[in-house]
Amino acid sequence: MHNTGDVKVPIGPQHPALKEPESFLLTLRGEKITAASVKIGYNHRGIEKACEGRTYIQDLYLIERICGICSHSHSTAFAQAVEEIAGIEIPARAKYIRTIVAELERVHSHLLWLGVAGHEIGFDTLLMYTWRDREVVMDILAQLTGNRVNYGMNTIGGVRRDIKAEQIPQVLKGVDTLEERTKYYIKIAGEEPTLINRLSKVGMLSYEDAIRMGAVGPTARASGVQRDVRKDDPYAAYADIDFKVITHNTCDVYGRTIVRVLELMESFQIIRQLLAKLPEGPISVRAPRKIPVGEAVSRYEAPRGEDLHYVRANGTDKPDRVKVRAPTLANVQAVALMLEDRYLADMPIVVAAIDPCFSCTDRLVSINYVDHNSKNTFEWEKIHRDSIEWYKKRGIDFAKLNKTF
């Protein structure tokens, strides 16, 4: 046996360690990753284009389905942009209800992440318990909105469902249960060596790199970057609420875990403040079906980081252009940096630590040819052949596996 040098290992697009198709090309020397590159574009669903062919009301439900976990984030960001173009000021009660659902969504997303992270490091006990507790928040969401996922709470000009007075004690009771459980997880995160030793110094992203790579959300905050749209550019009801931006300075996956569990505690107290202050009044205003000419960019702090929506209206009832920048797109390039100089076995947890949602991220497939810069239409078979060549140049031969083409 002799080691002749670097080995290239493609992880994905289809790989058991990945929940969605995405391609990571790792260069290994022994067990160490010396270089990593991320290639996205395997999950393009054409949602932006589909939005152009539907009315604003229909788009809300399509946009909501960009992501199953942060569905309220996307629909709120889209509704905010459209409301800005149309010059609609939504009622205060609608803003509060949007924010309550947003924070409940953050709670469910962070608990889900904690479970997934536990699973990726082989700590399935944590997965089972966090997901059991997550059911409490899912039930609250189902009660308030009428569904466990894709809440359908937003409409252009406000929200669709009111929070009734008799629902508030149930929500508060659920929040109390979850707070108690979260305190337990914070204690576990501080005591359990399975977590501490496995996650410390894994997936390092320095403060400078986090800024340079444009990281967002808990990924950036775990590198000490004070970046939170809720504080930087308050939308909905966040301007009235007192809360802290949680940061951590270990710059590793352990830091990202701590940021998320501490953010859960912040979310609980935000929900309590919102429910205590919930103003009376209507929950929506009438919005025109035709949105006047204009454009708007809307920012929203989704559980995974900043979500950005751009909408351009042309005076009809359908948008001219919709652009979505999901938080994963901002974070995914930092993954290549986090993987370098680490072991191959750390790859699943480093990728999972940004809480990736690849299908939310993928917007287009861009094919650049070295031979000619003009972009033509390509036959599917040609794209397939070229992808095989692309890998062949990097030392991976698929020819034996692909007999049909």
Next chain:
Amino acid sequence: MIWPGAMIRQLLSSLTKKPATVNYPADKSGMPKGFRGKLKFDASKCIGCKMCMKDCPTGAIVIRQVGEKKFEADLDLGKCIYCGQCVDSCLKKALGLTSEFELAQLDPKKLKITLTDGPSIAGNKESSGE
């Protein structure tokens, strides 16, 4: 030296507790009030304005005129995303939501149903679950 197993107390105490899961097919208490399930249609209120058809994100509902001032709604349960927008769009409150959620079918043809008169749902008795 810290030892692993910080959750061991939790694990041991769970041994004596009931499972956290619901015994689903037997226990159907899962869905809360206000759940967005299968649609119901009150034909006597429908004026045939077709606002529901216009706003439906997936084109799951089709309103057909079957007589003078008499309408029927064709609903494709496979296309319906249960957002309830048609219920909001309906000017005369002819459409409503039920908490029925067991709508899966082995035969795709059975997903296409016709909602006729009455508060309860006709047309798809096999999946009515009651």
